[in-house]
Amino acid sequence: MINFRLLKHLYLFSVVAQERHFRRAAARLGMSQPPLTEQIQVLEAALRVKLFERSSKGVQLTPEGTAILPAVQKLVLHMERLEVAVQEAISGKGRVVTIGAITSAMASLLPTLIAQVKVAMPDVKLAVIEIDSAEALTALGDGTIDIAFARMEGETGAAISTRPLLTEQLGVALPPWHALARQPVVSMRDLADEEFIMFPRRVSPSFFDGIVSACHSHGFTPRILHETRSVASQIALVGCSQGVALVPLGLQNIGGDTVVVRPLREEVSLVTIAVAWSNRVPDPMIEQIVGIATSTDVKSVAL
Incomplete structure (x- = not known):
């Protein structure tokens, strides 16, 4: 058992691991190098593992140090959130609720949600971090986030509650010079010879499978040139003329002058966004935010 x-x-270990240098880490921490070295040695003795290999060029993590670093970084994140919560409480401010959201949810649902939460719950402070759908359940389970807005895949388990919010119609993102960009609507068959920019299947199986299925139903298999982990990255690569992408139609303005998003002639509605939260410990504040998210006003604006 670790001594708390x-x-x-x-x-201190996490800072040295980031800097890969004791002197730079000590300067960042506002302390001299010898006490920092001593405290890392104390930690190594307590854990009974060697965390760093030292040389004149700096330090490198040992295999044991590499193995524990992700868990330590999560612990440091929770410590920092606790410190913020304590300071907020001391200053008379309300609780900080952390929302994890995929890109399309940030662009569609969150602006209206945050505005309504500020009116209904003025003492609550919302912190938003970007996640992909594959990360949502893990982030909820380990407490990194309090609420997720993502595409929920399969069974979420008894400890996680979910409610569907919306299914978005897809459009095709194109470079403005592309011949199809001059058309008011684009047929799926027109995309048969294009190079696609898509999510890897592991990030969102239902999204990937839905697009492949839609392409198959129109007589072709998509040629996937690039894989990205977010809609924003898809659109950025389209803007770099690296291919085309099927994206939520509501994001037609996200690419600025470098991307044109055209509606599809066929109805392809694949992107379901759900709200998810941990139900291990009842939390009236989270339940109230979920209630706002599932309200008619929020959903109608998002669509």
């Missing part, structure tokens, strides 16, 4: 008096030492 070593929490400070774990934080």
Whole structure:
């Protein structure tokens, strides 16, 4: 069992791991190098592992140090959130609720949701981080986020509650010079010879399978040139003339002058956004935010 008096030492370890240099880490921490080195040695002794290999050029993580770093970084994140929550409480401000959201949810649902939460719950402070759908359940489970807005895949388990919010119609993102960009609507068959920019299947199986299925139903298999982890990256690569992408039609303005999004002649509605949260411990504040998210006003604006 870890001695929780070593929490400070774990934080110091995370900083040295980031800097890969004791002197730079000490300067960042506002301390001299010898005490930092000593405290890392104390941590190594307590954990009974060597965390760093030292040389004149700096330090490198040992295999053991590499193995524990992700868990330590999560712990440091929770410590920082706790510190913010304590300071907010001392200053009389309300709780910080962390929302994890995929790009399309940020562009469609969140602006209206945040505006309504500020009116209904003025003491609540919302922090938003970008996630992909594959990360949502893990982030909810380990407490990195309080609420997720993502495409939920398959069974979420008894500890996670979900409610569907919307299914978005897809359009095709094209470089403005593309011949299809001059058409008011684009047929799926017109995309048969195009090079596609898509999510990897592991990021969102239903999204990937839905697009492939839609292409198959119109007589072709998409030629996937690039894979990205977010809609924003898809659109950015379209703007770099690297291919075309099927994206939520509501994002037609996200690419500025470098991308044109045209509606499809056929109805392809694949992107379902759900709200998800942990139900292990009942939380009236989270339930109230979920209630706002599932209200008619929010959904109608998002669509």
